[in-house]
Amino acid sequence: MSSRSTAGRADEGGPPVTRLSARDLTLAYDNRVVARELGIDIQDGAFTVIVGPNACGKSTLLRALVRLLRPKAGAVHLDGALISSYSTKEVARRLGLLAQSATAPVGVTVADLVARGRYPHQRLLRQWSREDERVVVEVMARTSVTGLADRLVDELSGGQRQRVWLAMVLAQRTPILLLDEPTTFLDIAHQVEVLDLCAELLADEGHTLVAVLHDLNQASRYADHLVAMRDGRIVAQGPPAEIVTAGLVADVFGLACRVITDPESGTPLVIPVHRRRRPAGHGTAAPNGCGPTGR
Numbered sequence: 001m002s003s004r005s006t007a008g009r010a011d012e013g014g015p016p017v018t019r020l021s022a023r024d025l026t027l028a029y030d031n032r033v034v035a036r037e038l039g040i041d042i043q044d045g046a047f048t049v050i051v052g053p054n055a056c057g058k059s060t061l062l063r064a065l066v067r068l069l070r071p072k073a074g075a076v077h078l079d080g081a082l083i084s085s086y087s088t089k090e091v092a093r094r095l096g097l098l099a100q101s102a103t104a105p106v107g108v109t110v111a112d113l114v115a116r117g118r119y120p121h122q123r124l125l126r127q128w129s130r131e132d133e134r135v136v137v138e139v140m141a142r143t144s145v146t147g148l149a150d151r152l153v154d155e156l157s158g159g160q161r162q163r164v165w166l167a168m169v170l171a172q173r174t175p176i177l178l179l180d181e182p183t184t185f186l187d188i189a190h191q192v193e194v195l196d197l198c199a200e201l202l203a204d205e206g207h208t209l210v211a212v213l214h215d216l217n218q219a220s221r222y223a224d225h226l227v228a229m230r231d232g233r234i235v236a237q238g239p240p241a242e243i244v245t246a247g248l249v250a251d252v253f254g255l256a257c258r259v260i261t262d263p264e265s266g267t268p269l270v271i272p273v274h275r276r277r278r279p280a281g282h283g284t285a286a287p288n289g290c291g292p293t294g295r
Helices: 058-065 088-094 110-121 130-142 158-171 188-205 216-222 246-253
Strands: 018-029 032-043 047-051 073-078 095-098 176-180 208-212 225-230 233-238 257-261 268-272
Touching (some): 018 208, 032 058, 032 208, 032 225, 047 058, 047 188, 047 216, 058 176, 058 208, 095 158, 110 130, 130 158, 158 176, 158 188, 176 188, 188 208, 216 268, 246 257
Parallel strands (some): 047 225, 095 176
Antiparallel strands (some): 018 032, 018 073, 225 233
16 A cells, blocks of 8 residues: 555645644543543544554543543633534534444434435435435445345444445545444454555545554554554654554553564554464474484
8 A cells, every 4th residue: 555645734844733632631421531632633644544453542532532521620622623513413514424333213214324424415405416326326336235235224234334434424424434343343354454545535535534443453554643542641652663663562551562664554563472472393393302203
């Protein structure tokens, strides 16, 4: 995958453009604080990926960025204004979210669910249009769910449902997409397919993407900007080639590893170190010092 050196820039050589940002965020559920002092700038036209161990605050940060969680302190800005100043429908026209555990209404078909992504564009005097129909047909094709159009969502496999939800989010046609673990339930081929689609959206349509991923190697391959979290704090952020080191992986994930260059993409590739190595010759030595014939 080739690098996008101009991603996130107003023009070639210009300063980064930020449409979505957060400053000094403290995030909590009731009185339980889960993240502190978070600051992040989402560069326009770039792919930002958030990584970190389970329960470190990745999904919580995403929820705050899309206004599903009100910060206990700090603020989120969208297009230069406090995100709290926008109406719900206006936020939905600017930000699309693929939630981690979305649930479809009972009895809804795939085509109907995807069509709901067009709701933010509906108005009193503008209901379903040819443009809405065109967008739904297009995104269903791009996510390989066209053949499932008449199926009930609750009859699908986990991987199929994930692709249907992604189609619904794409149908919103928002300039910024936030994806919380978009490869969950997908086999490796469909994981790559979804991430390749994200890269195409970036290159062909200029979307700004923010995703939470568990696979650090996939994150390093696809991200322009990587954000590493641990214990509710951001510990490092920047281009993967600059921040993904054995020291960072040990610090964030507690994993001993080597970091080499991926021969396919040229991006960092994390190789875990065996915690228990086999003794030399294990499984091949003859018992009791006998020779190869066992005699």
